[in-house]
Amino acid sequence: MDMFTRVEPKRQSFTVKEDYGWEDIQNKDGSLYDLLSDYLSYDFPLWKRLEFSDFKKYPIKKYSGNFLRNGNLLLTQDAMKTELRDFTTGKFAGVDPKFVMMALIFFNSGVFGKIDKNERINLDYDLKDNKVVIENSGLILEEDSSVIMIRSYRGEGKLLNSASKYLLRAGSKLKIFNVIISPKTDLVISSSLYNLEENASLEVYDVIFGGEKTAIDHTANLNGDFSRATFKTVYFARGKERMDLRNSLNHFGRSTYGRIETNGSLSDEGYSVVRGNIEIKSTAVGADSEERSNTISLSKKARADSIPSLYVDNNDVIAKHGASIGNIDEDKLYYLMSRGLDERSAIRLIVSGIFEPIINEIPPDNSNLKEEIENAISVRI
Amino acid sequence: MTNNALSKTEPGLNRRIIEEISESKNEPLWMKDIRMKSLEYFLNRPNPNFGVDISALDLNSIVNYVKPGAQNERSWEDVPEDIRENFEKLGIPQAEREALAGVGAQYDSEMVYHNMKESLKKLGVIFLEMGTAVREYPDLVKKYFMHLIPPNDHKFAALHGAVWSGGTFIYVPPNVNVPMPIQSYYLMGSPGMGQFEHTLIVVDKGSKLEFIEGCSGQNYSVSNLHAGAVEIYVEEGATVKFSTIENWAKNTYNLNTKRASVDKDGTIIWISGTMGSAKTMLYPSSILKGKGARAEYTTITYAGPGQHLDTGTKVFHFAPYTSSKVDSRSISFGGGYAFYRGLVRVSESAIHSKSSVDCSALMVDNVSKSDTLPIIEVMNNQSEIGHEAYVGKINEDQIYYLMSRGLTEDDAKALIVRGFLDPFIKQLPFEYAVEFNRIIDMHFNSKIG
Numbered sequence: 001m002d003m004f005t006r007v008e009p010k011r012q013s014f015t016v017k018e019d020y021g022w023e024d025i026q027n028k029d030g031s032l033y034d035l036l037s038d039y040l041s042y043d044f045p046l047w048k049r050l051e052f053s054d055f056k057k058y059p060i061k062k063y064s065g066n067f068l069r070n071g072n073l074l075l076t077q078d079a080m081k082t083e084l085r086d087f088t089t090g091k092f093a094g095v096d097p098k099f100v101m102m103a104l105i106f107f108n109s110g111v112f113g114k115i116d117k118n119e120r121i122n123l124d125y126d127l128k129d130n131k132v133v134i135e136n137s138g139l140i141l142e143e144d145s146s147v148i149m150i151r152s153y154r155g156e157g158k159l160l161n162s163a164s165k166y167l168l169r170a171g172s173k174l175k176i177f178n179v180i181i182s183p184k185t186d187l188v189i190s191s192s193l194y195n196l197e198e199n200a201s202l203e204v205y206d207v208i209f210g211g212e213k214t215a216i217d218h219t220a221n222l223n224g225d226f227s228r229a230t231f232k233t234v235y236f237a238r239g240k241e242r243m244d245l246r247n248s249l250n251h252f253g254r255s256t257y258g259r260i261e262t263n264g265s266l267s268d269e270g271y272s273v274v275r276g277n278i279e280i281k282s283t284a285v286g287a288d289s290e291e292r293s294n295t296i297s298l299s300k301k302a303r304a305d306s307i308p309s310l311y312v313d314n315n316d317v318i319a320k321h322g323a324s325i326g327n328i329d330e331d332k333l334y335y336l337m338s339r340g341l342d343e344r345s346a347i348r349l350i351v352s353g354i355f356e357p358i359i360n361e362i363p364p365d366n367s368n369l370k371e372e373i374e375n376a377i378s379v380r381i
Numbered sequence: 382m383t384n385n386a387l388s389k390t391e392p393g394l395n396r397r398i399i400e401e402i403s404e405s406k407n408e409p410l411w412m413k414d415i416r417m418k419s420l421e422y423f424l425n426r427p428n429p430n431f432g433v434d435i436s437a438l439d440l441n442s443i444v445n446y447v448k449p450g451a452q453n454e455r456s457w458e459d460v461p462e463d464i465r466e467n468f469e470k471l472g473i474p475q476a477e478r479e480a481l482a483g484v485g486a487q488y489d490s491e492m493v494y495h496n497m498k499e500s501l502k503k504l505g506v507i508f509l510e511m512g513t514a515v516r517e518y519p520d521l522v523k524k525y526f527m528h529l530i531p532p533n534d535h536k537f538a539a540l541h542g543a544v545w546s547g548g549t550f551i552y553v554p555p556n557v558n559v560p561m562p563i564q565s566y567y568l569m570g571s572p573g574m575g576q577f578e579h580t581l582i583v584v585d586k587g588s589k590l591e592f593i594e595g596c597s598g599q600n601y602s603v604s605n606l607h608a609g610a611v612e613i614y615v616e617e618g619a620t621v622k623f624s625t626i627e628n629w630a631k632n633t634y635n636l637n638t639k640r641a642s643v644d645k646d647g648t649i650i651w652i653s654g655t656m657g658s659a660k661t662m663l664y665p666s667s668i669l670k671g672k673g674a675r676a677e678y679t680t681i682t683y684a685g686p687g688q689h690l691d692t693g694t695k696v697f698h699f700a701p702y703t704s705s706k707v708d709s710r711s712i713s714f715g716g717g718y719a720f721y722r723g724l725v726r727v728s729e730s731a732i733h734s735k736s737s738v739d740c741s742a743l744m745v746d747n748v749s750k751s752d753t754l755p756i757i758e759v760m761n762n763q764s765e766i767g768h769e770a771y772v773g774k775i776n777e778d779q780i781y782y783l784m785s786r787g788l789t790e791d792d793a794k795a796l797i798v799r800g801f802l803d804p805f806i807k808q809l810p811f812e813y814a815v816e817f818n819r820i821i822d823m824h825f826n827s828k829i830g
Contacts, residue, residue: 004718301729304759305756306768309754310751310754314744315773316747318773320772322767323757323768324765
């Protein structure tokens with residue numbers, strides 16, 4: 001029904017002195033001309049909560065090293081020479097169209113592939129040796145295929161901007177782990193779009209130890225009947241780190257299922273913005289969707305915002321959300337301390353408890369990654 | 382009285398019209414200054430960048446000031462016949478006779494009837510039409526008027542500041558427990574008009590007040606605009622319960638601003654029902670500025686055919702040990718669109734604060750819409766903040782059960798809707814509760830009454 005217009009704030013933007021241009025494209029290709037002019041017609045988004053109002057143009061270089069550890073996939077520049085070409089340049093909204101287009105044009109890393117069976121994919125991006133990582137990735141999961149992908153971004157860099165999209169054909173299954181441990185990195189951006197056909201199933205697990213400013217968006221379009229998507233995010237922000245984490249579920253198909261769970265902790269002047277958007281269209285009869293978030297703040301100066309939204313156009317649905325923000329549970333703390341733990345260890349244990357359900361989901365042959373996550377918690381408390 | 386001369390301003394807004402309004406009311410200069418400054422803000426401010434679409438509202442065609450053919454009358458019989466009929470349909474005099482401490486009724490822009498029990502006067506309670514209060518208690522009014530809602534707050538606060546007329550002023554001196562509710566009723570009776578009443582309530586230390594505001598209007602083909610303002614000052618240890626039912630006509634744009642500031646250990650209780658109007662934007666706000674201040678909300682939004690109601694609650698915790706509790710419910714049916722927009726902000730200094738927000742939405746059919754957007758911002762780690770929301774349909778099992786007990790489907794739906802709204806209805810004065818139940822029955826073709 002278009003009878004009512006919901007008025008929403010306009011996108012705010014700012015101009016930069018120097019933006020990327022043709023000369024910064026790593027994999028020059030004629031088809032990028034139009035995209036580039038589109039990119040240049042956009043200013044950068046102004047984000048008040050992240051205090052993002054300036055963009056530094058760090059030089060983009062060829063990715064040094066090998067980020068594709070495991071998996072039968074094409075590098076993006078090679079995929080552009082195949083029938084996947086249109087898929088590689090496909091735009092979407094993501095965190096912001098400017099950053100998505102930046103990734104599609106100026107990428108120095110990323111993989112594409114069509115998968116028709118079971119596949120394990122490991123991608124490890126290194127920000128220490130590559131101060132600027134720009135990723136353009138995408139997967140097409142053919143009917144009834146199944147993929148487990150583990151993707152990590154590690155090290156102190158300057159800029160990480162990733163755009164990835166996934167087409168899940170009928171009955172396919174995708175499980176993704178994204179681990180970002182990139183302290184002191186100026187800007188960390190990641191946009192992911194998932195389109196699900198009938199009976200497709202998606203699980204996304206995010207572990208975010210951000211850069212200085214981090215913006216993440218996952219958007220799943222549950223187009224097919226009985227498709228399912230679950231987003232689970234855990235995070236920790238310290239120092240003056242700011243994070244804006246958004247998970248969106250758009251229910252179009254009948255009896256679609258969605259869950260969003262975002263839990264995290266803050267220390268120092270850490271600041272998190274947790275957004276969960278659930279939109280249930282009138283076609284999505286029988287949809288079941290729920291979002292939850294819980295933030296434990298360890299510092300007086302930390303700030304936690306929760307912005308959940310439910311947009312429901314159909315009455316035959318279940319839609320819920322809930323949020324809580326508070327200090328660490330003192331009863332738990334005293335209990336642990338009465339068992340001989342010092343305060344710091346007790347807090348560490350409780351915060352680890354937030355991360356544990358996700359760490360447990362990571363396949364066992366990734367013990368290094370699990371350890372790294374545990375270490376990341378330790379050094380922060 | 383010289384101000385009889387002005388009965389209706391030309392449509393639209395300019396300095397001359399504002400001057401006319403101010404002069405006709407014999408206002409002090411400071412009030413005229415507020416109006417002029419507000420006009421400047423209004424002309425320069427853009428429309429709000431969220432909420433309902435008001436692009437079809439032609440502000441130039443809205444008549445800003447209509448004076449009905451009556452002065453403030455002391456007795457009900459002196460009020461002109463047609464106006465009296467309107468109010469009688471709404472049960473105002475009965476209400477007054479039976480239980481209410483004082484009733485002010487505003488028809489279009491001016492208060493037409495105002496009375497207060499002698500006993501309240503003896504307690505030192507001031508209950509006046511706003512314009513009269515400006516003339517009789519200028520210093521008291523000036524101290525509070527549009528301090529909580531500054532004219533440059535948003536475009537329609539500015540419009541209000543420029544053209545406000547009528548409304549209610551209440552002052553309760555320290556340590557007075559006003560034993561009965563005080564009530565005002567606002568009615569829009571002319572086509573293509575704007576109503577901009579100002580309600581200013583000051584409840585001094587340790588006092589208690591319950592205030593009931595009713596609003597309605599007749600249907601015309603031309604759009605009406607309501608941009609009122611309510612400012613409530615709850616001083617230390619005081620309690621104010623503000624109940625309101627806004628049942629404006631279905632062609633009204635209701636862009637209303639309500640705000641309370643609550644001092645140490647004070648309590649504001651908002652009981653708020655939004656059901657009329659074509660489009661509404663209304664977010665009663667509580668500013669908890671004193672230690673231990675509290676805010677409680679029980680609100681419902683009832684969006685039927687052709688209605689887009691964007692309502693919500695805002696609580697600002699600025700002091701330690703403050704608490705807030707919100708129970709917000711909405712019903713959308715027949716293609717109606719209900720939007721809940723909430724904000725809880727807990728500042729760095731508001732340690733040991735608590736807030737819980739519950740919003741639930743009941744969707745009666747699959748052509749209606751219901752959205753919720755409750756924002757929470759917490760800037761310290763010594764507070765407990767929680768939020769829950771639920772959107773769902775009428776439970777079919779319940780309908781079947783009730784039908785198996787002999788109810789028609791319509792009766793069953795009406796009963797379930799009433800049950801859903803029960804926490805709100807329970808808080809209403811009796812005659813409003815009855816009226817409210819009648820409206821629900823009417824909407825669902827139910828006859829169980």
